[in-house]
Amino acid sequence: MTIAGFFAGLRTRSRSLRFRLVALVAAALVPALAFDGWLTIQAARSERTQIERNADDKTKEVMADIDHEIASSKATLIALASSQFLQTQDFExxxxxxxxxxxxLGVxxxxxxxSNGKQLVNTIVNWGEPLPQVTTPESLDSMREALESGKPSVSNVFYGSVMNQSVITVGIPVARGGANGYYLxxxxxxxxxxxxxxxxxxxxxxxxxxxDRGNTIIARSERHSDYVGTKVKFSFNDAGSAEGVNFGLSREGEDTRWTWRRSAITxxxxxxxxxxxxxxxxxNSxxxxxxxxxxxxLVLSLALTYLLSGYLPHSVGTLGIDRTPTREEFRILFESAPNGVLVVDDKRRIVLTNEKIDQKFGYDRAALTGQPVDILFSERFLDTSAASANALVRLKPPTSGDRSVxxxxKDGFEFPIEILANPIAPRAGRFEIVTIIDTTPRMQAAARLQAAVSERDELRRRLMQAQEDERLRLARELHDETGQTLTAALLELKGLEIQYNEAGRSRIRALRERMDEIGKSLDRIARELRPASINELGLNTALANYVSEWSQQFGIPADFLRGGDFDLDTLTDEQRTAIYRIVQEALTNIAKHAREATSVSVVVGRAGGNVQLTIEDNGAGFDTAVLNGQSLNGQTLTGNTPAKGRRGLGVAGMRERLALIGGExxxxxxxGIGTTVFARIPANIARLSA
Structure with missing residues (x-):
């Protein structure tokens, strides 16, 4: 077939031809634009997620600062309580x-x-002057709590008449003659x-x-004087957890995401x-x-295509009689296409090509005209089966493993492409207009994205290893340095007992008991940071010991079982550490959210070619939809419903650890039934067999 014959066969209505060409360009552009839009949205969502994580971390940091301030006040009071002037009642x-x-301190x-709550000494009142004896209910409640518990107490906000401003108090009971004699x-x-x-x-x-505990504002970083002492609408006491996230209007009337955390001290x-x-x-941006x-x-491309296609066919007369488009008009349309375009006849020969096709495939201008279309594709993609006998472009359908064509x-170099074929049926015969899109930039972008993901995973792996190394260092310092110093102090106190009377020895013995409790706490913290038994006794023994100690600490019956005849210690250090940390996190979640459980089991066994870790409890259970951020019947996740924030961070940490070692x-x-956690870690079971 000649070019002239092809033009003669393109006699169809101009409007139909114009819209077909516009649709062809749109079909080529829309998928690429949609993919770019998806990447844009994902990047924006990642930025929002990072802001939310920063807010969560900042909440912990600020709470630690406040707890440190309260702890410093308690330490000051304890130091004053040991004053010899107070013990000898030299109040002046x-x-x-x-x-x-x-x-x-400015306090x-x-x-x-x-015995009666009356003031004996007040730093605001000069010595010898009458002392104010007005006591607020909040101050009395705090004093009563401290005297009954024998421990320091922290009050809610109240108005201090002597200081003439709103305050909070931190108080401790002070023993006198074996009983609580004062409240400082x-x-x-x-x-x-x-x-x-x-x-x-x-x-x-x-x-x-x-x-504070009564939902009264103690302080605010913005407009503190306007809102201090006022109540907040959200009841944190009804939330039933130590941390969470809720949404609502701020005092300034803005829709706000609130990240909150409750102090275990105050x-x-x-x-x-x-x-x-x-x-x-x-x-949004x-x-x-x-x-x-x-x-x-998109509009510019479609408008340009629409305008240029108007020069090809021109209808004249009221009856809409068509005329054959000129060669120049057809060339403009072909050359204006954003991608390579060619036309194939019913004998699978190339009839027309635009310049982009010739350049992309390395041929001289018009050198492809009359050549079989199969010359543009590698033989491994050609479909010679009977099913494709009627197809003008015969290509095998993509496999599930590799969907690329x-x-x-001309020089034999291969590159990835996408093909869009649009059949047309002019009078001259059967043809296909084929658009070929070079997907090299897209695949390179995907490769860069995969490399970035791999780099991110490697960074996470290094961060976790650095965390484990730091835990090990802290554990060693707590055990070797702090523990030895504490032991030396205990021995020194024991030697001092003989130098004091019975009252002094009683106080020293009480101090030794406190320091002994501190030593036990430090030892437990050191073991939790990095139990030496993983390397010394092996993972199996370390898990068994940890489950037993956890059961004794929280009073929940728990057992550990290793199923199968394989040695856990042949796993890599990274895999063993991940298993131990996942058991720690799962049991911690049970202690926080399922204290009513009466049975807990930890099982390590085989599951096909994987090592499977199973932690099961018969506690209250929860709806797993909340872990994916879903709501229950359209209701906010509060009250007795386990909120996403209570378990989400721990579960996210477990998922991240497993993802880095290929697990799930x-x-x-x-x-009302309980919860089961399954952690699967890929491993060579044959290699692990004992």
């Missing part, structure tokens, strides 16, 4: 000592009689906490709020609010920019 000198400490310190407290102005929150280094538009809550507008800004750019590109240049995590749970 004790007043001088208290006043100097209060002046340095008020008060000594009360434990320090009143801290709320401005102290407001200054700490303002200096927390939060990004702009973030707000951090400190709230019961207070630190809540950091990030405006949703700030969280959604990256995605990315979508606007992408929509503008892609929309402009490769074009072959599965959680099954039913409310």
């Amino acid at each position: 000198r004790f007043h001088l000592q208290m006043t100097e400490v209060a002046r340095q 008020e310190i008060v000594l009360r009689d434990a 407290l320090v009143a801290i102005p709320l401005d102290t906490f407001a200054a700490a929150l303002s200096n927390a280094g939060l990004p702009g538009q973030w707000t951090v709020t400190l709230i 019961g207070w809550v630190v809540s950091i609010g990030v405006p949703l507008a700030l969280l959604e800004a990256p995605q 990315a979508l606007i920019n992408y929509a503008s750019a892609s929309g402009a590109l 490769y074009g072959r240049r 995590l599965e959680i099954e749970s039913s409310i």
